[in-house]
Structures are given as C-alpha cells and as structure tokens.
Amino acid sequence: MTQLALVIDLNVCVGCHACVTSCKEWNTSGWAGPMTDQRPYDEDPTGTFFNRVQTYEAGVFPDTETYHFPKSCLHCEDPPCVPVCPTGASYKREDNGVVLVDYDKCIGCKYCSWACPYGAREIDEKLRVMKKCTLCIDRITDTSLPESERKPACVLACPTSARLFGDIHDPNSNVSVAIREQGGYPLQPEWGTKPANHYLPRRKTRIQIHEDELVRADNPLKKEELPSLPDGGETLDDVAW
Amino acid sequence: MHPAFSVIFLTTLLGAGQGLFLALYTGQLYALANLLPDQSNDFYIMGSFLSMVLLIAGLIASVFHLGRPERAWRAATQWRTSWLSREVVVLPAAMTLTFFYGLFHYLGWTQSLFTISDTLPVDATLVTGALGTLVSFLLFLCTAMIYASLRFVKAWHTPLTVANFLFLGMASGFMLAAALSAYMGTNLVAFYGTWAVVATTLGAISRGSSLYRNSKFRCKVDMQSAIGVHHSQLHQKAQGFMGGSFNTREYFHGKSDSFLLMIRYIFLLMVFVLPVLMILFAYLSESVRLPIAAFAIQYIGLVLERYYFFTEAKHPQNLYYQSMA
Ligand code: SF4
Ligand code: SF4
Numbered sequence: 001m002t003q004l005a006l007v008i009d010l011n012v013c014v015g016c017h018a019c020v021t022s023c024k025e026w027n028t029s030g031w032a033g034p035m036t037d038q039r040p041y042d043e044d045p046t047g048t049f050f051n052r053v054q055t056y057e058a059g060v061f062p063d064t065e066t067y068h069f070p071k072s073c074l075h076c077e078d079p080p081c082v083p084v085c086p087t088g089a090s091y092k093r094e095d096n097g098v099v100l101v102d103y104d105k106c107i108g109c110k111y112c113s114w115a116c117p118y119g120a121r122e123i124d125e126k127l128r129v130m131k132k133c134t135l136c137i138d139r140i141t142d143t144s145l146p147e148s149e150r151k152p153a154c155v156l157a158c159p160t161s162a163r164l165f166g167d168i169h170d171p172n173s174n175v176s177v178a179i180r181e182q183g184g185y186p187l188q189p190e191w192g193t194k195p196a197n198h199y200l201p202r203r204k205t206r207i208q209i210h211e212d213e214l215v216r217a218d219n220p221l222k223k224e225e226l227p228s229l230p231d232g233g234e235t236l237d238d239v240a241w
Numbered sequence: 242m243h244p245a246f247s248v249i250f251l252t253t254l255l256g257a258g259q260g261l262f263l264a265l266y267t268g269q270l271y272a273l274a275n276l277l278p279d280q281s282n283d284f285y286i287m288g289s290f291l292s293m294v295l296l297i298a299g300l301i302a303s304v305f306h307l308g309r310p311e312r313a314w315r316a317a318t319q320w321r322t323s324w325l326s327r328e329v330v331v332l333p334a335a336m337t338l339t340f341f342y343g344l345f346h347y348l349g350w351t352q353s354l355f356t357i358s359d360t361l362p363v364d365a366t367l368v369t370g371a372l373g374t375l376v377s378f379l380l381f382l383c384t385a386m387i388y389a390s391l392r393f394v395k396a397w398h399t400p401l402t403v404a405n406f407l408f409l410g411m412a413s414g415f416m417l418a419a420a421l422s423a424y425m426g427t428n429l430v431a432f433y434g435t436w437a438v439v440a441t442t443l444g445a446i447s448r449g450s451s452l453y454r455n456s457k458f459r460c461k462v463d464m465q466s467a468i469g470v471h472h473s474q475l476h477q478k479a480q481g482f483m484g485g486s487f488n489t490r491e492y493f494h495g496k497s498d499s500f501l502l503m504i505r506y507i508f509l510l511m512v513f514v515l516p517v518l519m520i521l522f523a524y525l526s527e528s529v530r531l532p533i534a535a536f537a538i539q540y541i542g543l544v545l546e547r548y549y550f551f552t553e554a555k556h557p558q559n560l561y562y563q564s565m566a
Pocket of ligand 2: 084085086087088089090101105106107108109110111112113129130
C-alpha cells in the first residue's frame, strides 16, 4: 500500500515561509473553497493555515543553533483523529494514505482537533468546518499535470529543496532513502500514531584540512614565505608577474 | 483546554436530567418493594417532565458547540468507532424513554401486565423505566468516554472521569428529586436526600482522587520529542505567526493559577460541602426551600467543576506554542 508523505530536512530549511504562502495560495484558490482569514490587515489578525513554520533555538548564547521547523498534518499511519470523528468526515484514503476532511460532511464539532496530539487541525472560523493539510490532494492526483508537477505546492515552492515528497512504503523512493540514510525521525513517537511525515536532523558538515594543504610546501617560488609588507605598501596582488 | 460553555452546560444538564430519571425509577422500585409508600402519578409525571426539560436544554446547549448544526444528523453514523457518535445515538433514546415513562404515568397505565413469580407485578412504566435506566447509564458512559478516550489528554484519560460524570450526575439528579418532592409536598425528601448525600459522597471520593492524580503526573512527551531535537536547552522563538491561531485559542485556558485555585475551592464547597449540610438541615427543620436551594447551589458548583475539568487538561499540542521571542 502506498503512504504518501513529506520528509522535511531541518538541516536545509532556512525558515523563509515560502511553503506557507504557496500552500495558502494554492489551497485557498482551489475547488474546496477558500481558507478564510479574520482581520487580515487589522490588529490581531488570524486565519486558517495548513502549514506553519516555527523557529526554535537550542543551546545558550553564544553557542546556539537555530531550527526552523515547518509543521503541518503528519498523515499518521494510525491517525487518532479519524476514528473519533462522529460524522465520518475525517478519513484516511485507502489508496495513498492521505488523511482528509470531507468539508461537506464535517459538522465542526472540533473533536478531531482534540484527538490530534500535534495540533495539526484548525477550524475555519468562517466556513465552520475543520481544515488541515491535504498534501495538495488535488495536485498530486491530477493526471492532467505533468508528472514533475504532481507534488504538493510547498514542495515545489521550497527554494532550498528542504521538502521531499514520496511514498514511504516504497523502500527505494527518494523519501525512504532519505529517512534511512540521513536519520529521518517522526515527531512524538511515544504515542504510536506512526506519523508518515518525517524530519531529517541537523548534520554537521566538517572537512579535515591539513596544514600542508594550505601551504604549498612544494611551491618553488615560496610565495607564502615572503615577508609581509608594511601597511600601505605593495600587496601580492600589486606585484605584476 | 479552553472551557467551552456549550459543553459545560451540555454535560451538567444531561447529568442532572439522567440523574433525576434514575431517582424517579429508584423511588418506583422502592415503592414496589413496599419500602416506600406508593406515590401519586403526579410526582412521576412532573419528574419525567423536568427530566425531559433538562435533556432538551442540554441538547440545545450542544448545538452551540457545532459549527454546522444543520448537519448534526450525520453525527449518528460513526457509532462503531466514535464515543461522540455513540452519545448522539443514545441521547435521543434516553429522551424517548423518559418521554414514554412520563406518558405512561400520565395515561395511568399502571395496571400490571403480567406477574413474575406471583409477587412482582410488571406494568408498562416498570418496563420503560428499566430500559430508561439502562440507557441513562449508557449515556453517562458515552458522555464521559468522549473525554476519557482521548489518550493524549492525560488528565482525562482515566476511569475516574467516567466515575465523576456518573456520580456527580446522579448526585445532582437525586438532589433535584429531593427538591421536587419538597416542592410537591410528598414524603420522599428524606429518601432522596439520603441518596443524594450518598451519590455526592461517592462523587467527592472519585473527584478527589482525580484531582490528586492530576496534581501528580507529568506529560509523557516534552518539547525535545515534539520537534525531535534532543538538546536540554531548547526554546521557542517564533510560532509561525504574530497574531493568534486556532492552536493558541482552543487549547489554552489563559487563566492564572490563583484564579483556578479559587475556582477549585469554590466548586469543592458548592458541590460537596454546602448541599450535604443543607440537606441535613432540611431534614432536621423539615424546610421546603432548603432542598431546592441545595440543588441550585450544587448545580452551579457543577458548572464550575466542569469548567475546572477543562482547564485541568493539558494538550500535548501546547508544546508547540510555548513562547514568542
Ligand atoms: S498529524 Fe494530527 S491531524 Fe494529521 S493524521 Fe496525525 S493525528 Fe490526524
Ligand atoms: S470537526 Fe468535523 S472532521 Fe472533526 S471530528 Fe467533528 S465532524 Fe469530524
């Protein structure tokens, strides 16, 4: 069985919110109706989003690291939000594992949002139904689009390619390889919800440089060993050879 | 969690309504066993009517919780998996049985239909009442399991939640039965008062246990697990927006600890201490007004108790909304 998912590389994400805006743009313009905002240009603006980018800092100044953390529905393989729904509006698609809300059935009781430990669901205050990330179900299943464009809007928008999209049940897919080889992990694994989305951790990229790689030991002209010039004098670049 | 007043009134009104029904039927059973004098049909009719009013008021309160109440019928479809759906199925059943229980008393269908082992005459009200009792207990179970089944919300995820809903609902129902008999001048005040005190005591034990339990535990997950960065010094700098969102409104009560402590003392006083004392004095002084006041005070106390119940619940999603730089 297919389980589509996002893999988000925290080592690469720069926190630019391009995924947030492209998500909102795509999903507010689609056939499923708008994602409404309240007071968007006034004090205390608020609105419906499927995806948010948060920022965390680890460590104590000056030894800190900044983490930009995109957060959306994780399309759990055992989604606790689905069985609690009294209307059947919340469901998990059999064919690709995407967790969806049928906006025509939802009664806006918010019970599913209480049952999701990740806070991935948001009520649309105007349309009064529950909303959440659909993995751009209308894009990824649209066979009239070229294959390369059958991806969620956020994945296509990410300027650093921090977001990968694919089937985590196919061991050879790009996402499975990334999870396997780069230490991909799920959020709050303690609950056993088995989130399909995974995150790739920060990685340190260091290279070993030896002294003799910086100094051209075999340089016959011994440029590095020339005495440094007094201030305002000639520099190496001024010397024409 | 943010306390939702629609749900607070829904659960307390239903609890009192079901409790009152259980009280009526208990009275009928005692009378049948000749432990109490037979009551006039008026008492049962009035009682069923009040119980009906409370159930309907609860239903109306629940409508305010829904974004799309016009589609509410759909909520009966997923009873296989959802406790909320089960409640939606059981509530109309309880209302129907309460209605017929009152109607049969009104029509005076109290001639026995048949007799079990020559001693127990069974009439229409006895059968409807038995079914109604069963359904009332089921409804308590469904209502409580809506909360108790959410395994991420640890403050609610305990059998004590079911015990609290059951005992506190019964306490207010029997209290109301005592008030009603005082008002109608029947001789059942002491009987219902005693039962109300018993239920209140049971409620005090279970609610006290859950308060104690909730003061002890810590959430299973922390921020490290929530974002998967296992560093002991981890701080949130941005939530992804400057204004609020559903996430910052729905899951936070936004009240100070001292305010909540005050609510806690007030509800403990109003639900458990005052009504029991008032019933006691009512018994001694044969006052008509005291049982009515005892019910009213306990009901207001239960509204506060339910408010506190919501603020007790710490949702794990709050880990993602700890601070803004
Ligand atoms: S992240 Fe939340 S809303 Fe999404 S599938 Fe999991 S439990 Fe459901
Ligand atoms: S808010 Fe909608 S999707 Fe969520 S549980 Fe209620 S009916 Fe189901």
